[in-house]
Amino acid sequence: MLLEKLSNARAVSGREKEVRELLREEIKDNVDRLKTDVMGNLIAVKGPDKPGPRVMLAAHMDEVGLMISEITSDGLLKFKPVGGFDKRILVSKKVSIGEKNISGVIGAKAIHLQKKSERDKPLDYDNLYIDIGAKNKENAEKLVSPGDMAAFTTEFKKISSHRALGKAFDDRVGCSLLAELTEYSYDYPIYFVFTVQEEVGLRGAGQAAYWLKPDLALVLEGTSAADVPENKEFRYSTTLGKGPALTVRDRTIVVNKKLLQELIATAEEHDIPYQFRRTTAGGNDAGVINITGEGIPAAVISLPCRYIHSPVSLLDLTDYANMKKLVYNYLLAIKRKEF
């Protein structure tokens, strides 16, 4: 499936080429026009000359990762985080670096060499490095350069009848859904926007929205699910298997009331399970799209994913199917409405 290919591909913020090329190949025959803008956003359109509301769908291509900042005399690589991380999850993970896909592992001082005070604290970036098996600095410099990005290497895997694990579900699930939605036809101009640099501050979506000036925008995301032990139920942000999550508000947006009501009505009309995202933490591309120009009505639909922003996250494929059903039926309903 496309989600598997997209999850396995690498696109640390600012280096989205691999995912962009994959998507371009995937959708080019389904759309009327395709372009990559200055920021690197991939923008595809179907029916640009049709009458009716101009609809923008957006999903971000980029994922969190690491940037090589220095090569030590021993040939080890120091790095900085790109995007939001829990640094405790880094040690001993495999990574793939730069366009040459150099393999490496995140290393640290062995446990028996650590002082007690060191063992009690999570390893900080200063205590971690990437080991690519180079003998020395000269040897390492032939393979990597400072500025290269490192991504996790987790392979997508279906682990039960309806659940799968993989990396970068935030937001390859959105990319995969958008690409699949290019296969259908619509009665109005529809723009499929695959954005860059969401994880480092929602930088790509604003330019795309400014250029397109759509009448409304839907952002498809992978969001955190916190339905795990030792968390009280009232603190779950979303729950796996309960359907796509609708955002009411988060740190960056108050979702347009009209769009939200219409999404709820669509879900109820077609018996699609849905839930609300029950936290206001976090934000996504919808926040900047919403305040672009004179303001653009925007809504967010998210797929619950456990363990996001880590080397491996887990999702429910029935949620994925239900999210696609919800978005598709909403898009079909738009033609009957006035904007």
Add this chain to the structure above:
Amino acid sequence: MIELLEKFTAGFGPAGEESQITSIIRDEIEEFSDEVRTDNLGNLIALKRGSGDKKIMLAAHMDEIGIMITHVDDDGFLRFTPIGGVNPGILRHKNFVFADGTLGTVGVEKLDSIKDLKLEKLFLDIGAADKKEAEQQVKVGDSAVYQKSFYSTSSRIIANSLDDRAGCALLAGLLRNLEMPAHDIYFVFTSQEEVGTRGAGTAAYGIEPDLALAVDVTGTGDTPEAHTMDVKLGKGAAIKVMDRGSISHPGIKNLLVKLAEQAEIPYQYEVLEFGATDARAIQLSRSGVPSGTLSIPCRYIHSPAEMLDISDFKACAGLLQEFVSSKELKEIIKNN
């Protein structure tokens, strides 16, 4: 103008849900405006045409802080998340009201120490017997604001949401009494200020003003052991020099000072070390807009009992009137 203030503070309008307060304000200004519209973000924009060819934008935000329900438990208690700058320390045992009038009070879990008083220890109790009964009145995603109250002495007012219904009342009061201003004046009652000055930015983009003034409340440093701040209640209109979001355009700041002195309106300078106003978003709109802020001194901001001084409020009204009538606005725009 005090009557307008009382009406406006009674309106429900957490950030992003300004429709009720919008219609209250609209009712008071529509017949005095040349044009009234709302935009995609929910800003209410009223235009009063003037004789000149410049566009002046005045902005006061309609929205207020509040809470949003995130979970209803089996016993009918509600968990919530803040909308805007809500301090968990002052929420305990305060009453909140929903758009339909449903009332709830904030309860707290057992605390071992007052230091444990975090948002996640708090819940809202609407008097429901169980989940089913609670969900008949309130759903996840609904929002609520402090219960409304308005109390006035001869010199001071204690009320909820003076931030920034006081600014809205000043704008509405001015609009109702304004005859042929020197320039086109856009009275913008903005949305979503409390969650990041979002409405003012899109409004400014649409209007493309030549100059803008935000009207908002500001904190004071005149209470016991307060954070040092040279603004006092009762000492006049506060002319903002800077805050965390903007540095006031010096031409606008100086003009306000000059106009206050000429008209013998008491004023004070304001430097705010935290917070921001709509001026932050407006001044960065398009290729930049010369912007400043006129502030109404206010104690206990973001609590259910904010306090302002009526003479300060009137000083601000007078200074605002002088400002929109000033011939020197054009000089600021020209020299910019």
